[in-house]
Amino acid sequence: MKFININMTDKTLRIKDVPQAYMGLGGRGLTSTVINAEVPPKCDPLGPDNKLIIAPGALSGTSLVNTSRVSIGAKSPLTGTIKESNAGGTMGAALGRLGITAIIIEGQPTDDKLNTLVIDQTGTPCLVPADELKGMRTYAAAGKLLNEYGEKNSILIIGPAGEYKLKSASIQATDVDNRPCRAAGRGGLGAVMASKGLKAVVVSQEGKNADAIADPEAFKEAAREFAQAIKAHPMTGQMLPALGTAGLVAPVNSMGAFPSLNATQGVMKGWEKISGEALAELIGKRGGNASHQGCSQCIVRCSNEFVDENKNYVTSSLEYETIWAMGGMTGIDDLDIIAKLDYLCDDIGVDTMNTGVGIAVAMDAGRFGFGDGKAALDLVEQIAEGTELGKILGNGPDAVGKHFNHKRVPTVKGQSIAAYDPRGMQGNAVTYATSPMGADHTAGNVIGEYVTGALDPLKPEGQVEASRNTQIAMAAVDCTGLCLLASFPLTTPEGGMAFLKVMNAKFGLQLGPDDIPAMGIRVLKEELAFNQKAGITKEQDRLPEFFYKEPLPPHNKVVLITNEEMDGALNF
Amino acid sequence: MGMDVILPDGARISDLLAHLEIPEGSGYLVSMDNRVKKPEDILKQDAVLHILPALAGG
Numbered sequence: 001m002k003f004i005n006i007n008m009t010d011k012t013l014r015i016k017d018v019p020q021a022y023m024g025l026g027g028r029g030l031t032s033t034v035i036n037a038e039v040p041p042k043c044d045p046l047g048p049d050n051k052l053i054i055a056p057g058a059l060s061g062t063s064l065v066n067t068s069r070v071s072i073g074a075k076s077p078l079t080g081t082i083k084e085s086n087a088g089g090t091m092g093a094a095l096g097r098l099g100i101t102a103i104i105i106e107g108q109p110t111d112d113k114l115n116t117l118v119i120d121q122t123g124t125p126c127l128v129p130a131d132e133l134k135g136m137r138t139y140a141a142a143g144k145l146l147n148e149y150g151e152k153n154s155i156l157i158i159g160p161a162g163e164y165k166l167k168s169a170s171i172q173a174t175d176v177d178n179r180p181c182r183a184a185g186r187g188g189l190g191a192v193m194a195s196k197g198l199k200a201v202v203v204s205q206e207g208k209n210a211d212a213i214a215d216p217e218a219f220k221e222a223a224r225e226f227a228q229a230i231k232a233h234p235m236t237g238q239m240l241p242a243l244g245t246a247g248l249v250a251p252v253n254s255m256g257a258f259p260s261l262n263a264t265q266g267v268m269k270g271w272e273k274i275s276g277e278a279l280a281e282l283i284g285k286r287g288g289n290a291s292h293q294g295c296s297q298c299i300v301r302c303s304n305e306f307v308d309e310n311k312n313y314v315t316s317s318l319e320y321e322t323i324w325a326m327g328g329m330t331g332i333d334d335l336d337i338i339a340k341l342d343y344l345c346d347d348i349g350v351d352t353m354n355t356g357v358g359i360a361v362a363m364d365a366g367r368f369g370f371g372d373g374k375a376a377l378d379l380v381e382q383i384a385e386g387t388e389l390g391k392i393l394g395n396g397p398d399a400v401g402k403h404f405n406h407k408r409v410p411t412v413k414g415q416s417i418a419a420y421d422p423r424g425m426q427g428n429a430v431t432y433a434t435s436p437m438g439a440d441h442t443a444g445n446v447i448g449e450y451v452t453g454a455l456d457p458l459k460p461e462g463q464v465e466a467s468r469n470t471q472i473a474m475a476a477v478d479c480t481g482l483c484l485l486a487s488f489p490l491t492t493p494e495g496g497m498a499f500l501k502v503m504n505a506k507f508g509l510q511l512g513p514d515d516i517p518a519m520g521i522r523v524l525k526e527e528l529a530f531n532q533k534a535g536i537t538k539e540q541d542r543l544p545e546f547f548y549k550e551p552l553p554p555h556n557k558v559v560l561i562t563n564e565e566m567d568g569a570l571n572f
Numbered sequence: 573m574g575m576d577v578i579l580p581d582g583a584r585i586s587d588l589l590a591h592l593e594i595p596e597g598s599g600y601l602v603s604m605d606n607r608v609k610k611p612e613d614i615l616k617q618d619a620v621l622h623i624l625p626a627l628a629g630g
Contacts, residue, residue: 234599239625247627254622256606267606276625448628451601453610488628554606 001101001211004125006117008196009048009107013125018101024507026058028084028478029523030102031073035082036526041533045077045188046165046195048108054095054156054201055103057481061096061210064223064502065230066486068092068296070173071478072156075534076187078167078354078396079413079438082530083187084478086442089173090154090205092481093296098123098207109197114163118149121204130199135160137347137384138172138180141200146178149202155180156201159349160384162190166394167414168354169194172346175294175303181316182294185351186415186440188396205296214508222501229495230299235488240302241291245320245485246276248419249328251451256554257424259417260328262357262364263410266424266552270333274323279304282335287311300486306339315343321441324419325356330363331370341380348384350394355380357416358393358400365404408546413438413536420447422543422559423552425457429559430467433541434569436527442484444471448491460560464569469517471570476520525572538567579615586611594623601626 001023005014025033031053043049052074059067070092076083095103100123109115116130133141138159145155155174162169169190172180213219230236239247252258253271260268272278280290286307294303294317303317318339326332326341345352359376362368368375382390392403397416401409410417412432418441422429427446435443446466449455455462477487480503489495496513504511547559579587585602589611594600602609603622615621 235627239599239627243625243627245627247625250622251601251603251624251627254603254606254624255608276627445628450608451626451628453601453608457608 002099002123003101004103004119006103006105006125006127007107008105008109008198011127013127015123015125022101024058026060026101026479027055027069027071027086027481028073028475029519030055031071031084032082032523032526032530034102034104035073035075036530039075041075041530042535043075045075045080046191048106050075050192050195052105052189052192052196053102055101056092056095058479059502059506060092060481061099062213062223062506063220065227065297065299066295066483067481068298069481069483070095070184072171072184072189074189074192076189076438077165077191078188079415080534081413081438081536082436082527083189084437085184085186085189086478087171087173087182087184088295088483089175089182090296091156091173091203094154094203094205094207096481097210098204099209099211103201105196105198108195113197114199115197116145116200116202117198119201119203121206123207123209133199135163138349139347142174142178142180145200145202151178152205154203154205157349158190158193158199159347160386161348161350161394162194164386164391164394165191165194166350166383166391167191167399168351168358168394168396170349170351172349175316176296177316179316181346183346183351185353187437190349213506215505219502219505222498222505225498226489226495226502227299229489229492229498230486233489233492233495236300236486240300240485243276243280244290244302244304244317246279246318246323248320249275249323250277252420252447255424255450255457257421257457258324258328258419259410259421261331261370262329262360262408263421263552264364266421266554268328268333271328273333274327274335274338279318279335283307292316295483298483300483302485308336314339315346318342321419322352322356325353325416326376328419329356329360330376332373332376333371334373337373337377341376344377344380348380350383353418354396354416355383355393357410358397361397361400361406361409362393362404364408365401365406367404409544410547411439412543413540415439420445421552422547423557424555425450426460426560427455427457427463427466429543429547429561430464430566430569431471433543433566434467435471436524436531442474444474446470458555458557460565463561464565468569471524472517472520474520475523476516479519479523521572524570528570541566583615584611585609585613585615588615588621592623599626600624
């Protein structure tokens, strides 16, 4: 249990015990608590007073499966709010095995030189000049670092978008095959990393100093039970391995809630061409891998490796949200083009969702025609080239809408919505509007209530409560390092009990079922408190006007949740 | 894509799943006219149905 504090103003590094106030916290719980306590709420997100915090989950580095998420937090240059974005790959587990609870990066260099933070297998950090990586894209730069430091390292890295300090810049994380194709994509955290003069973080995967487990035998048994629950659940045991998250294209279109052509349609014409089924078939036919392991200790294998007709690697992993943003929103129904766009975004270091939605806004404004894949590829390349239009796109949909004087911009607090139209899934309207993170499906996606038939997605009744409960649950899961996509068994009696036993065995606690949501509420309170001090008001917890005025075909509904109901969603 | 299925008048979603030998609780959902349906809901004449993996998340 240790913090690594790095001051980029004077390049000092300190290793210290975890302060008492932060003991027991991990992942999003840690990043948000530290930010609320230590970051001046009204600070410039790209200035010296902001802090970039990298924290593995509380269970990362243990033997529990699917716990290699790493949370990255800061005040966001995109939303102006507190931000946590987490990524899979190998970094969460690598930090956990070194017993590192968090890396806290603060200050700002007075020069414009870049650095790499290297942490070796003993957990010793050092800063290394990285000017030779300046301007490099993530795949090439990560490859260079792995050549230099060895393949048994995990990497976080920014691309040109980060170096330009664009508001959609991501921090890319390497997967088990050492490709920087996993992303802490949301909120412009890549720009914050660049503002600290940091190009990359290299961490040894060979650490053997994980935090002690209070009851190792009980932990081992409970971890085995939880792994069994993952295998037994239809979602994590069968559907995600077969189709990946892309399997959502069919059900969401079939529910009329797939925002298409810049959220003017709820069903994409020709969605079958970009469905999970079509993706798995194409990958299989070409000899790629439709059930790939992307993250350390993953037994779900929802990742994929997309290859071209010559079996050459194109990208990994082509996910539902990217297929939607680059396909549904833009009207591009060609998986090869969508895969190239995904690769480009990872390589340039920019959020696929904000970028796809930004392209869709430009198309809707008449700058390009919907479905113009060539224009989309060119536009994303322009982000790396640093052209005026490229920088506008890299700053997100709001910047694009402002540039083209176009009003239909599906964002909340500057961040694009996700692949669930709030008019077709009213609970997600509540999540987009009220999440402390801006529009963010991972903060509380209510779709599970709809696919099981538990809640009518088109009626306002029950939506606020469903969103609140999901936001609380997700905030808790995000503290642990457990992948959201492996969390479905938590809703079964066996899985929920096994996970509680895991937590109790790890920390020597006697947590009951109510303590998990209590953890989520604690995190949300920290985040809401920061936002309030930062000047975020309830009036900003609203969706853009068109969601209330323009009915979405085929159900022809608008958002039906009142402002008063929105205001009560997270009124703890 | 797709197939025609003929069932008696008044047949329910559960009858359709049984006809297709999809066991209950296997994690599939049925949508009819862009609405998720429950097993007890009655099928409509000439309806376009989707039988889908009940995926969530993403």
